[in-house]
Amino acid sequence: MLEKKIGFIGCGNMSKAIIGGLIAGGQVDAANIWVYDHKTETNQAMAQQYGITPAQSAEEVAREADILFGAVKPNVILKVLKDAAGALNKETLVVSIAAGVTLDALAMTLGHDRKIVRAMPNTPALVNEGMTSVTPNPLVTPEEVDEIVAIFNSFGKAAVVPEYLIHAVVGVSGSAPAYVFMFIEAMADAAVLGGMPRAQAYEFAAQAVKGAAQMVLETGKHPGELKDMVCSPGGTTIEAVKVLEEKGLRSAVIASMEACMARSEALSKR
Numbered sequence: 001m002l003e004k005k006i007g008f009i010g011c012g013n014m015s016k017a018i019i020g021g022l023i024a025g026g027q028v029d030a031a032n033i034w035v036y037d038h039k040t041e042t043n044q045a046m047a048q049q050y051g052i053t054p055a056q057s058a059e060e061v062a063r064e065a066d067i068l069f070g071a072v073k074p075n076v077i078l079k080v081l082k083d084a085a086g087a088l089n090k091e092t093l094v095v096s097i098a099a100g101v102t103l104d105a106l107a108m109t110l111g112h113d114r115k116i117v118r119a120m121p122n123t124p125a126l127v128n129e130g131m132t133s134v135t136p137n138p139l140v141t142p143e144e145v146d147e148i149v150a151i152f153n154s155f156g157k158a159a160v161v162p163e164y165l166i167h168a169v170v171g172v173s174g175s176a177p178a179y180v181f182m183f184i185e186a187m188a189d190a191a192v193l194g195g196m197p198r199a200q201a202y203e204f205a206a207q208a209v210k211g212a213a214q215m216v217l218e219t220g221k222h223p224g225e226l227k228d229m230v231c232s233p234g235g236t237t238i239e240a241v242k243v244l245e246e247k248g249l250r251s252a253v254i255a256s257m258e259a260c261m262a263r264s265e266a267l268s269k270r
């Protein structure tokens with residue numbers, strides 16, 4: 001059990017996922033979690049649902065927290081943290097999950113002597129299957145890095161990456177659920193075309209994607225080998241694979257992720 005107080009400024013999708021994971025994993029006593037969202041009803045709903053402590057202001061959360069999560073949108077995070085910075089204790093570790101906000105920009109706002117972690121989670125955190133990258137600045141101790149990784153592991157998987165890899169992380173996991181949802185939607189549309197009721201089509205498509213992903217993670221086999229296992233000679237799958245190649249599935253995925261990574265880089269330079 002982590003004895004530290006954990007604070008959240010901003011309590012939307014990602015904070016809810018992190019708080020839900022922490023509590024479900026029994027990692028932190030709910031009373032040690034403090035939350036401030038500028039929407040009063042959100043604070044109250046979170047306090048009611050999880051028994052965590054609602055704060056009156058961002059400053060109050062900053063004063064209480066040993067680990068402070070900045071979980072507002074990227075366009076407001078630096079202002080929100082700047083306003084709260086004066087209330088932080090010297091040793092408080094600040095974790096930002098804002099896309100495109102660099103460790104440098106965070107240090108300029110919070111002070112160059114501040115322990116800061118930049119993290120990039122994704123929405124499957126809401127169902128305990130998140131993938132999160134963790135990038136600490138040099139002031140964060142190895143023990144603290146382990147604590148932060150354990151927090152993110154409580155609702156999925158987490159790994160430490162150097163900051164230059166964050167654009168790849170945004171492409172391959174942060175934004176990735178959106179492309180997979182599009183793929184599932186398209187597969188279900190086709191199944192409906194084949195006569196299947198829509199609700200059943202979503203279930204079949206989503207379970208096929210989940211099962212295929214699980215095979216990659218559990219067998220350690222190359223995805224190409226797993227694909228070959230499905231393709232019977234002269235069978236149905238190879239017909240689908242041929243059309244996917246003709247229509248450029250791989251190059252469409254690579255080009256869209258290139259655009260995603262370029263946008264992530266551009267946001268970091270603002």
Ligand SMILES: NC(=O)C1=CN([C@@H]2O[C@H](COP(=O)(O)OP(=O)(O)OC[C@H]3O[C@@H](n4cnc5c(N)ncnc54)[C@H](O)[C@@H]3O)[C@@H](O)[C@H]2O)C=CC1
Pocket residue numbers: 009010011012013014015036037038039042058071072073074076077080097098099120121122123174
């Ligand atoms: N949604 C996603 O897939 C991912 C989001 N992120 C990052 O996570 C951060 C949060 O994203 P979401 O949770 O999706 O956003 P969200 O919009 O669901 O939540 C943001 C929350 O912050 C609150 N808020 C706004 N201004 C505030 C202020 N001045 N003081 C206190 N609360 C304030 C809002 O009321 C809202 O509840 C963003 O910076 C985003 O880049 C990172 C990875 C994935």
Ligand SMILES: O=C(O)[C@@H]1CCC=N1
Pocket residue numbers: 099170174175
């Ligand atoms: O679209 C975005 O900017 C955020 C970052 C990763 C997922 N959503």
